[in-house]
Amino acid sequence: MQERDAILKRKVQDSAEAIPPEKLLLLEPIIEKYQGSSSYLIPALKEAQEMFGYLPMEVQRKLSMGLNIPAPHIYGVVTFYSYFTITKRGRHTIRLCLGTACYVKGSKQILEIINKEVGINVGETSKDGRFTLEAVRCLGACGLAPVMMIGEDTHGNITPSATLNILEGYQ
Amino acid sequence: MPKISIEDLKRIKEEQIGKMVLRGGQYRAKVTVHMGTCGIAAGARDVMSLFRELIAEKDMQDVILTNSGCAGLCAKEPMITVEVVDTAPVKYVLVDREKAKKIFEEHVIGGHVVEDYALAIGSETMAV
Amino acid sequence: MCASPYYRMQIMMCAGTGCIASGSLDVKSALERELVKRNLQNEVQIVMTGCNGFCAMGPLVVIYPDGIFYNQVKPEHAPVIVEEHILKGRVVEKLLFKDETVKGRVPLMKDIGFFGLQRLIVLRNRGLIDAENIDEYIARDGYGALAKAVTEMTPEQVIEEVKKSGLRGRGGGGFPTGLKWEECRRYDNFPKYTICNGDEGDPGAFMDRSVMEGDPHSVLEGMAISGYAIGAEQGYIYVRAEYPLAIQRLQKAIEDARSYGLLGKNILDKGFNFDIAIAPGAGAFVCGESTALMYSIEGKRGMPRIKPPRSAEAGLWNQPTNLNNVETFANLNPIILNGADWFASIGTENSKGTKVFALTGAVVNVGLVEVPMGTSLKTLIFDIGGGIPKKRKFKAAQIGGPSGGCIPLGMEDVQIDYESLQGVGAMMGSGGVVVMDEATCMVDTARFFTNFSVDESCGKCTPCREGLKVMFDKLTDIVEGRGQEGDVEFLIELGHHINNTSHCGLGKSAANPVLSTIRYFRNEYDAHIRDKHCPALVCPDLIDFVVLEDKCKMCGMCFKNCPSDAIVWEKKKVAWIDHSKCTKCRTCIMNCKFGAIR
Numbered sequence: 001m002q003e004r005d006a007i008l009k010r011k012v013q014d015s016a017e018a019i020p021p022e023k024l025l026l027l028e029p030i031i032e033k034y035q036g037s038s039s040y041l042i043p044a045l046k047e048a049q050e051m052f053g054y055l056p057m058e059v060q061r062k063l064s065m066g067l068n069i070p071a072p073h074i075y076g077v078v079t080f081y082s083y084f085t086i087t088k089r090g091r092h093t094i095r096l097c098l099g100t101a102c103y104v105k106g107s108k109q110i111l112e113i114i115n116k117e118v119g120i121n122v123g124e125t126s127k128d129g130r131f132t133l134e135a136v137r138c139l140g141a142c143g144l145a146p147v148m149m150i151g152e153d154t155h156g157n158i159t160p161s162a163t164l165n166i167l168e169g170y171q
Numbered sequence: 172m173p174k175i176s177i178e179d180l181k182r183i184k185e186e187q188i189g190k191m192v193l194r195g196g197q198y199r200a201k202v203t204v205h206m207g208t209c210g211i212a213a214g215a216r217d218v219m220s221l222f223r224e225l226i227a228e229k230d231m232q233d234v235i236l237t238n239s240g241c242a243g244l245c246a247k248e249p250m251i252t253v254e255v256v257d258t259a260p261v262k263y264v265l266v267d268r269e270k271a272k273k274i275f276e277e278h279v280i281g282g283h284v285v286e287d288y289a290l291a292i293g294s295e296t297m298a299v
Numbered sequence: 300m301c302a303s304p305y306y307r308m309q310i311m312m313c314a315g316t317g318c319i320a321s322g323s324l325d326v327k328s329a330l331e332r333e334l335v336k337r338n339l340q341n342e343v344q345i346v347m348t349g350c351n352g353f354c355a356m357g358p359l360v361v362i363y364p365d366g367i368f369y370n371q372v373k374p375e376h377a378p379v380i381v382e383e384h385i386l387k388g389r390v391v392e393k394l395l396f397k398d399e400t401v402k403g404r405v406p407l408m409k410d411i412g413f414f415g416l417q418r419l420i421v422l423r424n425r426g427l428i429d430a431e432n433i434d435e436y437i438a439r440d441g442y443g444a445l446a447k448a449v450t451e452m453t454p455e456q457v458i459e460e461v462k463k464s465g466l467r468g469r470g471g472g473g474f475p476t477g478l479k480w481e482e483c484r485r486y487d488n489f490p491k492y493t494i495c496n497g498d499e500g501d502p503g504a505f506m507d508r509s510v511m512e513g514d515p516h517s518v519l520e521g522m523a524i525s526g527y528a529i530g531a532e533q534g535y536i537y538v539r540a541e542y543p544l545a546i547q548r549l550q551k552a553i554e555d556a557r558s559y560g561l562l563g564k565n566i567l568d569k570g571f572n573f574d575i576a577i578a579p580g581a582g583a584f585v586c587g588e589s590t591a592l593m594y595s596i597e598g599k600r601g602m603p604r605i606k607p608p609r610s611a612e613a614g615l616w617n618q619p620t621n622l623n624n625v626e627t628f629a630n631l632n633p634i635i636l637n638g639a640d641w642f643a644s645i646g647t648e649n650s651k652g653t654k655v656f657a658l659t660g661a662v663v664n665v666g667l668v669e670v671p672m673g674t675s676l677k678t679l680i681f682d683i684g685g686g687i688p689k690k691r692k693f694k695a696a697q698i699g700g701p702s703g704g705c706i707p708l709g710m711e712d713v714q715i716d717y718e719s720l721q722g723v724g725a726m727m728g729s730g731g732v733v734v735m736d737e738a739t740c741m742v743d744t745a746r747f748f749t750n751f752s753v754d755e756s757c758g759k760c761t762p763c764r765e766g767l768k769v770m771f772d773k774l775t776d777i778v779e780g781r782g783q784e785g786d787v788e789f790l791i792e793l794g795h796h797i798n799n800t801s802h803c804g805l806g807k808s809a810a811n812p813v814l815s816t817i818r819y820f821r822n823e824y825d826a827h828i829r830d831k832h833c834p835a836l837v838c839p840d841l842i843d844f845v846v847l848e849d850k851c852k853m854c855g856m857c858f859k860n861c862p863s864d865a866i867v868w869e870k871k872k873v874a875w876i877d878h879s880k881c882t883k884c885r886t887c888i889m890n891c892k893f894g895a896i897r
Contacts, residue, residue, distance in 0.1 A: 041598035042581050046540075073599075080600040080757075081581035083540045099502035101659035103747055104739060109884070136541065144213060144245075145659070154212035160884075161862070174560030177446045177567055180437055187438030188319070205426055207512050208544050209505075240513015242426040244413060246665035252426060259315065259350050261405065286405050293408035294315045294350035294427070297419050 019052060024062050026051055031066030038069050041077060045084060054085045090125045090132035092170045095149040098135045106159075107146035111135070113160040118167065130171070199233040200279050203252040207241030213248035218271050225275045234279060247290065253278050264290045306344040308385060311361040315350025322373070323358035329374035333381040343385055349408055356396065369394040412682045413664045418645070420653045421506075421629045422669045424514045430548050433555040436516040442561050444635035445523050449569040452635075457528040458484060461631070463639035465651030470496055470587070470624030471699070471728045472804070473650075473717040479621060483529040483611040486619040491531040493621045494614075495522055495628055496592060497538040497545070500584040501700030502751065504731035506655040507625035509667050511538065511545035514629065515552035519575060521628025523562065524635060526573040529621050534575040537592050540582050549577055584701075584755035588803045589614075589622045591757065602757045603803035624729070626655055646672035650716035654730055658684050661691065661736040670715070677711040680734055691736040695819070699728025701748045701755075702808030704815030705741065724815040726808070740837035741820040742827050746774040748812035756805065763806030766797040770813060778838040782828035787817055836897065839883035843897055844876050850895035857887035857896065 030047050034040035044063060049055050055078055064071040078084045094114065098107055111122070114133060120126045122135045139147050144156025148163075155166050175183070204210075204219045222236050242250045247264035253274060254260040261284050263274055270288050277285050284292070312318075312327050327345055334340045353359060356370040360380070367390055369380070376394060383389045409415040419425065428435040436442070448457050462477030483491065495518055499507040511518060522534045538546050553575050556562040564572050578596045586592045586601040593615045595601035614620025630652060634642045643651050650672035656679065658668050663685030670679060676696060680686070687693050695705040698715075704725035706713060713719055717727050735744065749771045758764045770793055776782055794810030794817075801807050817824060826834050833841040846857075851873045858868035865880035866887060876887070876896075888896050 037598075039596065039598040042595065043579065046579065046581065069598075076600050077598070080602075081583050083580075083582035101503050101665070101733060103502075104660045104733060104735060104744075106889075112884075139208075139212075139541070144209070144248075145665075147212070156212060160886075175567075177450065180442055180446055183434050183437045184440070187434045203426065207509055208542075211544070237429050239426050239428060240424075240430050241509040241667060243417075243422065243509075243667040244664060245667070246663070259353070262408070284405055289405045291408045291411050291414060292350075292405050295414055295417060295419055295425070296349040296409060297314060297347050297423055 019056060019058055023052075024058060027059065027062050027066065031063065035067060038067070038073075041067065041069060041074065042081070045074075045078060049084060054088050056086060056088075060086075087125070090129050092130060092150050093132045093134060094167075095134045095136045095139070096122075097139045097145070097147045097149075099139070099145075102146040105145040107148075109160050110146055110148065110158060110163050113163055114167075117164060131167070197233060198235050198256070200253065200255045201235040201237065202275075202279060203254075204236075204238050205240065205242040205248070205250045205252070206238040209241060209245045210248045210250065214267065215249040217268060218249050218251065218266050221268050221271050222275065225272070229280075231280075244290075250290075255279070255282050258282075259292045260294055261292050262290045263288045307342040308344070309363045310343060310345045310385075311348045311363065312345055313350060313357060313359040313361075314347035315357075318350070318357035318359055321357045325374045326358050326360070326372050326377065329377035330381065333377045334385075337381060337386065339381070339385060349414075353396075359396075365390075368396040370396040412685065413666070413668075416674075416678065416683050417669050418653055418671050419669050420633050420642075420645075421510060421517075421626050421655050422514075422667065423633065424517065425509070425667075426513075428514065430513050430515055431551050433516060433552065433559060436514070440636060441516050441632065442520055442556075444632040445520050445527075445561065446567055448524050448527055448635055449567055449571050454484065454528045454530065457524060457635070460639045461528070461634065464634045464642040465639075465646075465649075466627065466630055466634060466642065467650065467717065468624060469626035469630070469654065469729070471702070471726065473727060476623060476627055479611065479623070480525060480528050482609070483619050483621045486612055488619055489530070490533060491529055491619045491621075492615045493522055493525045493529060493531045493534045493623075494592070494596070495534065495536040496587065496589070496622055496624045497536050497542070498580050498587045498592060499539060499542075499625070499729060500587045500755075501702075501729050501731045503659045503697075503733045504657045504700060504729045506657050506667055506730055508539075508542050508545055510625050510629050510655075511536075511542065512548055515545075515549045516556065517629045517632055518549070518625055519552055519556055519562065521623075521631035522575060523566070523573050524631050525621055525623065525628070527571055529619070531621065532572045532574070534573065535578045535596055535615070536575060537578045537580055537586070537596060539580045546577060546579060553577070583757070584751075585757045585803070585805050588805055591803070592622070593620065600757070602759045603805070605802055626730075647714065647716045649718055654715065654727070656715075656730045656732045658732050658734070660697075660733040661687050661739070662734040663688050672716045673714045675711070676706060676713050676715060679715065679732065680711065684734065687734065687736050689736075691738060693734070694737050694739055695735045695741065697725075697733040697735065697744070697812070698731070699726040699811075700731045701751045702726060702804070702811055703728045703731075704811045705735075705744075705819060707819040724811070724818055726811070738835055738837070740778075740833055740835035741816040741823045742774065742778055742833075743835075743837050745813045745816040746771065746778055749774055749809070752805065752809040756809070760800075760802040760806060762797045762800040763802070763809060766793055766801075767806075767809055769793065770797070770810065774813070777824065777827050778833070778841070780827075780831050780840045782824075782831075784828065786828055787821065787824050791817060832897075836885070836888050839885060842883065842885070842888070844878065844881055844883065844887075845897060846874050846876060847895045847897060848873050850893050852893050852895070854892070856890045856892065860886050860890040862886060 030044055034044040060074045064074050118126055120133045122133055125132045147156050150170055202222055204215055206215045226234055249266045251263050251266050252260050274285050277283050312323055334343055358372050360369040360372045383391050424439050458477055458480045466476045467473045497507055562574050580586055583601050586595045588603045589610050591601040591603040610620045646652050653669050653671050655669045659665050668683050693708055695707045697705050706725055713723055720727055753767045753771050756763045794814045797810045798807055826832050831841055836842055853871055855868050857874055858866045863880050863882050865877045866874050868874035
């Protein structure tokens with residue numbers, strides 16, 4: 001029962017943060033731009049996500065009506081590609097590289113320390129809404145391995161202890 | 172830009188070679204900052220803006236400052252290439268603001284290679 | 300550079316910017332004319348090289364095998380060089396290079412391993428042009444190949460030339476590009492499409508990103524040539540979402556090419572229409588597979604379908620579609636301009652040209668490297684890559700990403716070409732080379748790659764979706780100390796099943812990292828399973844965390860670095876580890892220079 005309560009609670013939280021209908025109107029220009037061909041779905045979703053930071057159900061539904069694409073199809077695409085997210089994200093996104101070069105040079109230890117100190121695993125957002133942790137496959141900066149990006153900043157040659165110092169800088 | 176013909180391709184090539192190689196041209200030196208994703212992550216933008224400031228400060232019209240893609244040696248980014256008229260291009264590695272300043276004063280202005288920071292002289296070999 | 304077996308002599312012409320400006324290209328054509336006049340063109344080869352560093356003395360000519368160095372050569376010197384030196388073997392004294400004082404303390408590019416051993420075709424413009432300036436690309440013979448194709452060649456001739464060159468797909472499969480085009484041309488179902496696969500998903504591979512960022516026009520030109528050859532008027536570049544700079548530069552390049560009329564209607568007034576659009580990816584490794592990629596462009600989930608029909612017959616929107624990788628397209632300009640014979644003279648019998656490798660991991664010179672096919676792995680890692688840092692020993696190289704395999708110590712003499720790599724259980728893949736030293740655990744590495752494939756499996760077919768998960772769980776058991784006798788045999792059997800019964804290329808090769816590490820590092824698996832010990836000291840559950848008294852030099856490095864104060868140490872005393880405090884973080888192992896902790 002406890003578990004179920006927790007799930008229910010979370011649902012309430014989700015809808016409490018729902019995007020108000022008037023904000024959904026912001027999607028109109030995107031719909032207008034990409035109407036007519038289902039092949040524009042991915043670029044349209046990208047722009048929508050750039051606007052809201054994530055793609056909750058109401059955004060998907062609105063796009064479904066506007067672009068005349070079945071909502072299940074949109075949901076299928078959103079959940080297939082790792083670029084899209086349906087949950088709200090933290091203020092800072094940590095993108096830790098787990099590509100081969102970084103892995104060989106110890107990014108696993110970095111993951112462990114974030115796990116332990118921030119309390120989030122890959123794909124999760126910290127309770128205070130500060131960080132979202134993502135694992136990425138190669139940021140293409142293998143010369144600086146191990147590498148993580150926080151927002152737009154790239155941090156290279158990081159060590160477990162340096163990681164905590166770096167995180168301090170993002171409140 | 173108007174649509175171009177095959178003759179235009181040849182003309183553009185001639186004109187550009189004049190700009191890209193320094194000999195006999197109006198330019199005395201060329202600084203290329205290698206700005207691929209890895210170079211930028213390692214701080215190439217900083218180096219670029221420093222050179223822009225230095226060139227503006229001295230009002231040097233005869234120095235070309237340009238960017239190019241990744242130079243390949245990611246472990247030694249940021250990299251820059253400095254070419255002074257009538258000499259071979261020199262690649263500098265692990266450039267930071269301080270080194271960039273010294274390179275600008277001694278090599279770009281003074282014409283002397285900063286041996287301590289230089290990796291190599293010359294350019295790469297094309298396949299035969 | 301060693302002399303090619305086909306030629307008696309080689310004339311090295313400096314093609315550095317300085318020498319070109321002082322007229323080395325004119326000297327080259329004058330020499331060519333002289334050679335033809337005396338019917339020596341098949342005995343003597345003229346080679347364009349990188350800058351020699353003596354620009355003030357240019358144009359420079361070096362003649363091998365003698366290694367005679369001539370400077371300030373002018374076109375009118377060509378007859379005397381050919382007559383005296385090439386024919387009669389007499390050095391032309393008056394052109395000899397005498398002043399040795401030019402040499403400084405800084406080495407020449409051609410003398411340092413990393414750059415000196417590379418030969419550039421794909422990366423020919425790297426570091427030389429501004430990626431966002433189409434004129435600089437044109438200055439380096441850009442769009443000259445497209446012009447030559449549409450004015451002097453029929454589409455069939457273009458295909459014939461590409462076939463003759465021996466160019467094979469650089470995305471991993473190694474399928475002959477010319478044959479692919481020929482098949483696509485055969486179908487009379489319009490419209491047709493040509494697609495560039497820029498979904499470089501292999502961890503540790505970044506050569507396509509570098510080309511798209513640094514030389515976007517070379518990709519566009521290659522695509523336009525392929526469009527002309529197969530009869531397509533629309534091209535798409537599928538680029539990973541993780542490469543924003545590449546997307547931005549390609550977009551600028553497409554706009555510039557359009558405004559010059561090099562893309563669009565009636566290109567160069569020859570009646571050829573061709574345009575290109577960018578299709579951004581959204582993060583799914585499987586979209587590197589051709590059919591999945593096409594579904595993704597159509598706005599669907601990127602899941603591969605069963606072939607046939609092949610994409611050449613029914614690809615994007617069920618129309619005939621050609622798909623090549625970024626590096627493949629970047630090869631086309633030089634092939635069309637210099638001819639198939641030139642390209643086919645580089646490389647090995649079945650693998651022509653060069654290959655770009657992304658050299659990463661435990662190697663000194665991490666970077667992008669372009670070498671002729673057939674170069675040995677040893678040259679790649681030690682001469683170009685500069686060897687292994689921290690005085691550690693080379694253990695293995697992982698080639699071909701999550702679909703590839705490991706090449707262990709003792710086999711580093713293997714030639715890098717499609718067939719040789721397959722012969723040792725690896726594959727070319729897109730060209731990621733991850734070097735591993737003795738501090739890398741092969742079981743853990745196999746587990747890493749399997750985890751990657753589990754994550755990226757699209758879930759359509761059972762062997763890949765379920766089989767890889769079972770494989771991953773088994774590997775997890777092994778690295779966490781729950782391995783049992785028979786696990787390795789189980790992994791081998793399961794691995795073969797997955798490889799044999801999956802639908803697409805991802806599944807068909809997903810077990811390779813496990814199979815190849817078992818093949819070459821069976822002893823490490825056995826150590827994990829039988830001795831419950833990780834020889835590379837990577838898997839925390841299989842490390843004793845005990846200080847070996849005979850190896851400990853009492854330096855205290857472990858003590859100083861331990862984050863949880865679990866190490867007890869005093870000066871001149873052997874350290875020991877308090878297991879009640881130890882969190883098994885391995886910091887002590889990484890800081891011990893003497894290998895005294897196991």
